[in-house]
Amino acid sequence: MTTIKVGGVPEHFNLPWHLCIEDGSFQRNNLNIEWETFPGGTGAMCKALRDGSIDVAIVLTEGIVKDIAEGNPSKIVQVYVGSPLSWGIHVAANSSFKREEQLEGRTIAISRFGSGSHLMAYLHAQDQEWDTDHLDFQIVNNINGAVENLVNGSADYFLWEQFTTKPLVDKGTFRRVGIKNTPWPCFVIAVREEVLEKESIAIKNMIDTINNCTQDFKNIPSIDVTLANRYEQQLEDIQQWLSQTWWSDNQLKKNELKKIVDKLNDLKLIDNKNYATKTTFLW
Template structure:
């Protein structure tokens, strides 16, 4: 049996992986797929791919593009979620900040450098015409729990994270969401270490076939909204709203979209150059 390590954030986007693992679909194909939760998000998964701790990551598009260009020996093999990620801009409940304009020049809490929360702080700043040199500052808080502690204690002034994941914190009066900042591209892709692609392409195709069969019909699973609400401790109407705006993909991200991602990151000085499509992707 081939052992395969895969990582992702422990959020509702990845429930399809849990369902297929629970049903033993990979073991039926002689694949021992082991899922690893990465509470630290994209930056932690980039490190895990580099270190060989995982073979596959379900990861934010902008984060893995940046890290492949920086030397991560991995390739994007598929888009996982086609629609943008809806980031909320959060402050502590007792914060004096009321609008995004109030946050100009203050400190963004980020899980780590190179993470989605870090890169999207740049996108948010650009959206509001801030000076990227003078108006951005960062405080590393590791994960969502770290953000709760950091913002509450004044270590960091605002925090960008997927708004449905943080909605319970808003409902419970820990955070206030003062704005939204959608990512301007498909939010999640599947990235795989190059050595794994080279040595296990057949197993990789099988894994993708299994997960794609589930994501194609994900919204039609009976009571899937209630399952998500219970598992991730979310309100049913929030889950239904999320399902209504989220679309999965079974295709490789296209060249035009990936060029647009790179152009945006390059304009923000997040990547040093724009590379060709084949440097970032592998078509199975």
């Protein structure tokens, strides 16, 4: 049996992985999947891929593309979630900010540099026609850190997945002042090159197994109730999320990759436009 260490965020997108672990789907394909949760998100997973503490990451597309451009020895093997990610733009509920326009020049809470919260802050600022050369960031590590820093005024706003943060909005901790959707598929599966070379058959079996689950995931009886209970969400929020989310078994298309690379270059977040052929892995 081949052991593969997989990392992902503690969010509803990754329930298919947990179901496959729990029902023995991976084991039936001679795979021992060791799951590690990363509350710190994409930046933390990119670091874990680099240092070899995980083999595979279910990671935000723009984050891993940037990190591969900067030398991460990994490849994108497949899109995992093909729909865009809906990022909520949050402020402390007791703050004076009521509209996105008031956030220009303010301090942005991010989990870490290179994370989705960091990169999406640039996309959001560019959409608002703000100066993206002088954005101010406060590293907060995770959602709990964002709560602490927004509430105490060390940071002013925070971008994170809309439905994951919805309970904090409902409780009156955060106020959401806007939404920013990614213009590309939101999650991909990235694998360390060393693992691809040594365990290509096992990786292929892993991907086939998860694809079989995601293909029918929405048809699982009462899956909305399961998601709501497991991730402490309101049922109507989960139903809305399910209606706008779809999983994928496709590879990242060249035009999608080009769009991401061009955007990162435009924002001066990477300076290498010629690495694209090294990013995706063809079976």
